[in-house]
Amino acid sequence: MSASEIEPAAPAESAAAANAHPSSANPAAVDADRRLHPMSWLFVLIQQLRQFIVPLLALLFFGRGDRNELWSLIGVGVLVLVSLWRYFTYRYGIGGDSVVVRSGLLNRSLRVIPFVRIQNVALHQNVLHRLFGVAEVRLESAGSKEAEAHMRVLKLDDALALESLVRRRGAGAAETVEERADILLRLSTAEVLRLGLVSNGGLVLVGAGLAALSQMVPDVNGRIPERVLRQGLRWVSGHVDVHHFDTAGYALLAIGVIGATAVALKTLSIMLALLRYHGFELSEQGRRLTAERGLLGRWRTTVPRRRIQAWTLEEGLMHRLLGRRRLAVDTVGADEGDEGRALKDLAPIATPATCDALVEHLLPRAHWDRLQWRALPGATWWRLFLPDVPWTVLATFALHWHVGAWGLLALLWLPWTAFKARRRAQRIGYAYSEDLIAVREGWWHRYWRFAELDKLQALQIKRSPIDRRCGTATLWLDTAGAGTLAPPLRIRFLPEADARRIYDTLAATLSKRPLRW
Template sequence: MPPVPGAAPGVGPAPGPGGVEPRQRLHPLSPFLHGAKSLLAIIAAMSWSTLSRVGLGWFALMVVLLLLGSLVLYVVSWYNTGYHVVGRELRIHEGLLWRRTRAIPLERLQAVEVVRPLLARLSGLAELRLEVVGGGKTEAPLAYLRIADAAVLRERLLTLAGRAGAPAVAPAGVPQGAPGPGMPAPGPAGVVPTKPVEVAGRDLHAVSNRDLLVSQLLTPQAFLVPFGVAFVLYQFLSAASFSFIAVASGLTALAGVLLQPVRRVVDDWNFRLVREDERLRVRHGLLETRAQTVPLVRVQAIVATWPLLWRAKGWLLLRLHVAGVSVGEGDSGGTDRLLPVGVPPTAQSIMNEVLPRVDLATLPLTTPPARARWLHPFAQPVMGAALTDEVFAVRSGPITRLVMVVPYARIQSVRVIQGPLQRRLGLATVYADTAGGPSAAAGSRDLREAWAMAADLTARARHARATGAAPFPTA
């Protein structure tokens, strides 16, 4: 039987009539898992005040009716949802009254993440999330699949994304139709094994859970815990009677204070970083386990952060930016983490895997002119910018120190911006923009230096894209 057009050899279902791969459905338990999540959302949306007004019996009846309605909608949605790979596109079909088909070109694929929430882990299922260029959120969440099916589909999509734009032929020395590295070999009659063959990776680092706990205790939120406890006690003592509403409101306030550090610990628990050929694999999570695969060629920038309270222990945080994946400092999930907490030698060893020849400790960063203190009275001494052979680096942050490095090949545009006060002082800010990722900003440079830096960045970016990131020739 001939392989599916555009599919990795030996991977994926057999083609149907006309040589088109048949459409696949999600796992039958998917509607029930979505319904269980909706139950928590329904209870939260109805609030404690509704319970106090209607009573426990009516409240339970309303929850059951809303849950049954949601479950029916999820079942209908599951029945009309399907996906398959056509050529070099992943197509997702969904909708009952309004049919919608999303075609995701695999050359835009930046990262693939296998997520296993608690209920999915109990059911032996997983969710596959795809991140693509230009997307501010997950483009194609497939929830839920069997673990083996999600792993096979992930390897297949990453293989196709790596081959995008290249002829679909086997490498030299590999027979046509033979499976690629890490791909399952076809069995008798072309049957594909359900369990994928894992590629042996090289462990880079495993974060100590003890260090992770201590790092989150050294945060402003942790220092606010006594105030949260005092607020809860005030609720108990000031209430006219010991009521359920007083207890709920007090616990809600305390949870709001503790939410971010607790979420970070839960998300980054058992954090492990593995190198597999030209990919990085990140595994982490306590209640919800995540396994993210990022091709190194998709890396847009790396940010090193030194929080104020971590400096006494010499700790820092490394974050990874991938095109189309926008994750802010306060976001959960940990999908942008390279190192949740660690010492400089560990961070440098990881940097050497992603951006060789880039040393965070020896970046030749220069500060803006002294007159920039009129605009940045506290930040000017720590602000800096540098153009090395491989990257554009900027530094900022008087309290939380931050260094961002951007490879020249990832720079999409360069801007020189002057505000009204900067014009008075003869200053300007140079921005280096990446594809759907962050912009590296060299703030308040001398005007002539800013224009020269912008011209140099443009030339280096053009040279890196044309030569495959070869070092820029210097006089």
């Protein structure tokens, strides 16, 4: 096994791949064996040692923590030897129609990866990569969340050459004329700053950091929060007593603290947006899309357009205030845990006109701007209002039990919930044509979700007890690559007759068309 961390194929799989592509598996038909960058063992070693960073910091700053977690540092020397062993026993070559990977010394393995199977080439550079002029490369295939090959690391020129080779030979041709790359979208620094304003990256980062710290440092769950809270309250109480605040003063102080916290979190979100999306550029070359981004570290992801399964347009309240939207996509085999692997954002932030132009350019047959949207009956608003009623009643009862009559003020949440449900019901709609199915929902946070009919994998009609009572149904539409955080592709509260009519129409259309990846 090499320092590239390439998962070895099973013997049967390797033999089958070699038989399917004899010219590629034959050493005579493959270019001279190549190695990774001479310093690749160092990057593998650093990756292995990252798990020790948090215990070391906890021991350094808090003087506590579980020292048993550091005993494994004795194996650092062993890791160095293993990393060097992997480097010297790793080879890869380029055949006429595939990439051939050889690894191992005592237990040797051969992996043949046809170019036509490679759907995505992801390049990643952190600061250390850029200093050495290297890049981490992933070769991915459709229908799999594991990389076909994960190379740590290649020279940057070799990584770019491999990406170009996959793009040119991915269609199965031995040689293809290199096409010019067209820039579809480029974000300025001002746009990236706006992206930081509309995102909640700072809040997510702080929450994740506190969760990780609570797991690694025992005192975070015990004495540290109590001590910090006690000292903080004592400090605040001392300063407040000096100024003799009245009720209005306390209210202003609370507003000031909340405002300062919000400003700090937004500042952190802006910094994260600059680190992740500085220099964002979306380009098109032939039938492939390439996105490149990052300030200190750089991510470069190339994916065929046919791999895109579903599309999402989103806009929150801050988006609307700034006149912006987000255009995201689902791709086959995307892994939500590694944001650098998959192409998820075609436009992290852009004007509505720019987003619509991108959709029209990449889906010309869909006629996005000419879709006929159908609204649901206005009486469906109570279906959105109903789930909030029992929770509001329970909260009111609990508050009344603890604070008395003042707890009944929680019932004022019901008029707001009813108003919100009415506005959401007015926004729900759907549209479909010969090539596209689309849904829209949301009021405070709006989204449009759509997919080509050829990309649908399953249709399903679901009816809850309330649906059966009201004569309605929900039509679920399934595509490959849908993320757990992506809005669902569904049409809710449809009259049963309409749901079955749309189901029959879509089913008849899908039966005449092959599924496209």
